[in-house]
Amino acid sequence: MATGAPLYRAGADGLLRKQGADRDLSTATICSDAALQRLEYPRLKVILAGMTQSEPGRLLAERLLPSLDDGVIVTALDEVDEAVRFLHDGQSPGLGGGRDIASVVEQARAVGSLVAIEDLQKVAASLRVTEDCRRWFRDRNAELALAQVAATILPLGELQRRLQDSIGTRGELLDSASFELGDLRYRIRQVRSRIKQQLDQLLTSEQYASCFQERLITERNGRYVVPLKADCRGQIKGFVQDESASGQTLYLEPTRVLDDNNHLQQLLREEQREVQRILLQLSDLVRRDGRQLLSNQAALSRIDLRFAAARLSRAFHGCRPELVSEPVIEVKQARHPLLLEKDGRIDPVAAVAIDLLMPSGCRALVISGPNTGGKSVALKTTGLLLLMLRSGLHVPCHPDSRMHLFRSLHVDIGDEQSIAESLSTFSGHLVKIRNILEVADAETLVLLDEAGSGTDPAEGAALIQAVLEHLCRQGACAMVTTHLGQLKHFAYGHPQIENAAVEFDPETLAPTYRLSYGIPGASSALATARRLGLPQLLLERAEEFIGREERDHSRLLAELHTRQQALEQQLREARQARSQAEAAQQLRRGQLQQLKEKKRDILGRATRQAEELINSTQTRMKQLRKRSAPTTPQDATAEKALLQEAREELTPFKPRRKRRGTTPEVVQTGELVRIVALGVEAEVVRASGTNVDLLVSGKRMRQPLSALEQFEPRRFVEAKPARKQVSRQLSERHVSTQLKLVGERGEDAVARLGPFVDDALLHGLDKVEIIHGSGAGILRRLVREFLAEHRGVSAFYAAPAELGGENVTIVELGDK
The missing domain is CATH 3.40.50.300 (P-loop containing nucleotide triphosphate hydrolases)
Incomplete structure (x- = not known):
């Protein structure tokens, strides 16, 4: 089915309008009131109003009517879309407590008019809510439509501060409303306290104890009095302000408090005049800021209505369908x-x-x-x-x-x-x-x-x-x-x-x-x-x-509907199966992507761990090299343990070599075998039980049979023809256990050191001495750095003091 042309175009002012619609449609209606009632539109507005938070928002929802201004409709739908996204993310401005102040602003419009305290309290509440709303949107994207609506809310700082300082939470005028009011109320409290103190003394006096109906201070005509028995009239000087219905009790104002009562009445009149003056000032401020107050309320009610529409949309899983210019309904x-x-x-x-x-x-x-x-x-x-x-x-x-x-x-x-x-x-x-x-x-x-x-x-x-x-x-x-x-x-x-x-x-x-x-x-x-x-x-x-033809016609229609419903059911099932297959395929793709990401994550973590371990091990090795050579065998053993610990930390990260052949049970001299751990070939020199002496690249080492791999078929070293000029046999060669390097240059000393250690290993020596002297310590450091890297050196340390101390390094040979 062809899609209709776009319904809206952008005007010069940036608003979206329907093509061909440029008239002012603010007062036009889409249908009659009777049609709204038939379609139960008022009931929908009641539900919508119940989802608002503020009084202005509720009133706006109750007055809501369909609009013919397509630009207004698109803007409203855009704002509802934004509100739905906010609610989806668990965010919404707090608009509760907002009061409708339109009537208050209208009342304050006339110069000299007085706004009641309870109405001023509504204005204060509205100012707090609108300011909170403005601040909430200030932290959001300023390009959002709702944020632009909130940006029209202007803070009325002076009015808000005056109302906050003047009106309490219970609707009372605070002492902080003005200095004069605070001073008057302080003086009033002082006079009241003085009057009550004098009357308490009178009531507790033994002289007049029998004259009073009860020990009670009360007020009559705004003046403090005490209840005097009628029979005791004249015993206490004063003025009767009232009497009980039975005539048995007279409410007497004693002369001793007459002046204070008069003073109190004067202060109360001054307080009323000050209250009147303050309320007139506050009313003038409301009149001055009336237009902005109404503008702020309009923005607040609009935002509240949009969020109420978003709550309604989420409640019935609503959405915004595509709006098209072609007259279609799909x-x-x-x-x-x-x-x-x-x-x-x-x-x-x-x-x-x-x-x-x-x-x-x-x-x-x-x-x-x-x-x-x-x-x-x-x-x-x-x-x-x-x-x-x-x-x-x-x-x-x-x-x-x-x-x-x-x-x-x-x-x-x-x-x-x-x-x-x-x-x-x-x-x-x-x-x-x-x-x-x-x-x-x-x-x-x-x-x-x-x-x-x-x-x-x-x-x-x-x-x-x-x-x-x-x-x-x-x-x-x-x-x-x-x-x-x-x-x-x-x-x-x-x-x-x-x-x-x-x-x-x-x-x-x-x-x-x-x-x-x-x-x-x-x-x-x-x-x-x-x-x-x-x-x-x-x-x-x-x-x-019913005629037979009519019955047949009804039966035919029923049969057609039955078949159509069956076909539609099959179509729905086919679509559902296709949808499930697509979902399963999408799920497999997602799982595959997750596995790839997990693999990359694991490899990345492993690489980082390996790098950290290598860096840590290298640091430890450098620290061991920088330390002076051990002076005792115990120190050498300790350092050997530290080295072994470092090697064990690296063991899990060594690549595991796969065994390609079988583990030999018996080997022969001259047979070639493979050392699994090293991945190199070696020649069997001598077999002794489960251990085998091997020759690898001219070096001799010992390995167990379990560490070897036998070739299939077995391989042996080819016999070499006897040379005409034969040097002395190795067994006849004398190998020294000491190497003197004193006075030699570093490069020359290291060049002699390697062959000396290799010869010692080939001849099975367990321990040798290297004499390098002390001097500046450079030669000693080079020697020990070389020994730390050599695989055949298991430990080295300084000789005892009686054998040369730091001038001599004792080297223990064997596999690390």
Whole structure:
């Protein structure tokens, strides 16, 4: 199905507008109030308002109406998209506590007007919430649409500080509102304390103990008094301010507190004047900043509404379908939003999902089928989803959906009977249709429920056929529900009109509330009556009244629907299987990628560990070389243990050589074998039990049989012809156990040192001495560095003091 052209273009001011729409549409409406009521749009607004956080946001949601300004709609949907992403990430601004202050600003508009403390407290609360909202978005991406809305909130620092210093959390005027007020209240407290102290002394006086009804200080006419027995009148000088209803108690103001009471009244009057002055100042500030206060509240309510719309979208798994300029409706898996509400909560699976399809070229859709099957719900769902999009709200459907934003919606659902206007049900429908035909155009969507009912079926069907033809010529789109067979046949033969039917279970004949397209639906009135429990005898009699042709026609439609449902079920199963296969393939690709990444990670960690270990070992080896040679055998043993420990740390990282041959049980002199650990060939010189003396590159070493590998077939050293000039045999050669290097240059000394150690190893010496002297210590350091690297040296240390000390290095030979 071809995709429609883009609905919007960018204007010079950067706003997105519908192509060809440049009029001011701020006051235009998409449908009548009656249509909003029929589609239960007010109930949707109640749910939306319940998801707001602030009072201004709630009021804005309650006043929400569908808009014809496409730029406003796109902006609203963009902002809802951003709010959904914020909520998905667990982020949202705290907007609770925001109060509506429009009436307060209006009250303060007149010069000299006084704003009550409780209203000023609302202003203070609104300032706190708007400032918190501004700061929250300040830490987000400034290019976001909602962040730009929040940027219009301007801080009113002076007003906020004055209100914070003047009004407490319980709505009282604080002493810090002004210095004069604080001083007056301090003096008032002092006078009150002095009056109470004098009256306490009077009440506790033994002289007048019998004169008082009870020891109580109270107030009458704003003055402190004590309860005096009427019989004791005249015993205490003072003024009677009041008396009890029985006349037994007189409330007396003693003369001793008269001056203080007068002073207190004067201070209280001064306090009232100061309070009045402060409230006038605060009211002037509210009047001065009134315009910005309203602007801040508008931004706050807009942000609150967008986040409420995002919460609603997440609650019913809503999304923003693709908006196209072509008059098509392709809303997949649509659910009626109000059917999702259950016990005050939104259940996204409470309603059956249906596909609402009016493809390109289709101007009218005739929906038929049994009663209680969901025909009217399909109409109401279509209308309400359009209203939601026009209100900047997400709709509960599949993301792969498309919908045109029709600019005019006309609804004829329900009984239009009016006794006051002398209209019958049918007449009421005709009046509504007449009004629709007068204004319908290419941007009109018409929803007609039970079209052609209320009169003779043939005439009603003929009338609706003419209406649908007229609407198609005007370019309007229409969705109608009907039980009239004549109208179903008409839709089947018209190129711009398509049939649809509500599905039902072929076994139970119960409705499934889904729509199938291309085939009309049977009304199945008798089946519905049977399902609802009407008497069987009555149903059998009704079948007798129905003609055989009509029964065959209904049976044929039912059979066609059964086959179509079976084919659609097979198609759904095939699509599901394909989807599962694609998901499995994607999963395998993901797992393979994870394995590759894990392999790279393991290799990287191993490389880093190896590098760290090598660096650590090299550092330790350098430290061992720098240390002076051990002076005692115990020191040499300790250093040998340290070296062995370092080698063991490297053992796990040595490459493991695979054994290619078999482990020999017996070897012969002159046989060639392979040393597995070294991966080199060696000649057997002598076999002694499980140990074998080997010759490797002119050097002799001893290895166990288990460390060797025998070639298959076995290999031996080729016999060499006897030379005419034979040097002395090795056994006859004298090998010294000492090497004197004193006075020689470093390079020459090292050149003599290597052959000396090799000869000692070949002749099986266990220990030799190297005399290098002391001097500057350079020769000694070179000798010991060489010995540390030689594989045949197991340990070396300084000779005892009596044998030369640091001038001589004793070397122990053998495998490391």
